Amino acid sequence: MTNRASSQTNTLIALILAGGQSSRMGEDKxxxxxxxxxxxxxxxNAATCCDSIYILTPWRDRYRPILNSQCTFLDESNPGQGALMAFAQGLEQIAQNSDWILLLACDLPQLxxxxxxxxxxxxxxVPPDTLAAVPFHNEFWEPLCGFYRPGVRENLQAFIEGGGRSFQKWLSNLPAQPLTVSEEQRSMLLNCNSPQDLPQMPD
Ligand SMILES: Nc1nc2c(ncn2[C@@H]2O[C@H](COP(=O)(O)OP(=O)(O)OP(=O)(O)O)[C@@H](O)[C@H]2O)c(=O)[nH]1
Ligand SMILES: [Mg+2]
Structure with a gap:
């Protein structure tokens, strides 16, 4: 699956969240x-640069036909709680012996x-005690295209138990390294949330 340079030794797991309500889009994004x-x-397809790909969704039957067999589905026992809670549920289930987890939204068409x-x-x-490396742009973290160490799990649990639900707040208090977003990389972060974000077809 991986096509990463052989000089790299980090193992990297992709975790894709695909259980949102798509309420702004009005249909399943x-x-x-x-x-x-x-x-x-x-x-x-973009995540094939990782060693393995996991998808957290309550709708595996819906998505199985559009994905290849290299993608593994994870169970979501408590769906509809938002992306931060979903990340915590995914983290519980994926191997803790990888070096990094790349967390991805399902609505990044230009990734x-x-x-x-x-x-x-x-x-x-990235220093070992830095728990996340996340694109940072215009004073805003891009948490759903970010890299996390599996050991971030305890910190995330504590944040959630304290009532936290905001990725921005969580990341601001985490030992996290901002990743620079180049002009080229900026388009990859295009987030397709509503019909206006879709390419306009000529009349
Ligand atoms: N598995 C899972 N994924 C989620 C959940 N909530 C949000 N996501 C995913 O997190 C990513 C970012 O969420 P949004 O862009 O807000 O998408 P959304 O929640 O479907 O859309 P809105 O209802 O319009 O906010 C998307 O990939 C969603 O599918 C959840 O409860 N479970
Ligand atoms: Mg979105």
């Missing part, structure tokens, strides 16, 4: 076509392996 390919499939690779190369230089 993960299945929507962008340039003829369902959004979730596009994200999975690509090459752009991700530039951030992946920087992971080797």
């Amino acid at each position: 993960a299945s929507m076509l962008w340039d003829g390919i369902p959004l979730l499939q596009r994200v999975c 690509d392996s090459k752009g991700l690779q530039r951030w992946i190369e920087q992971l080797n230089d």
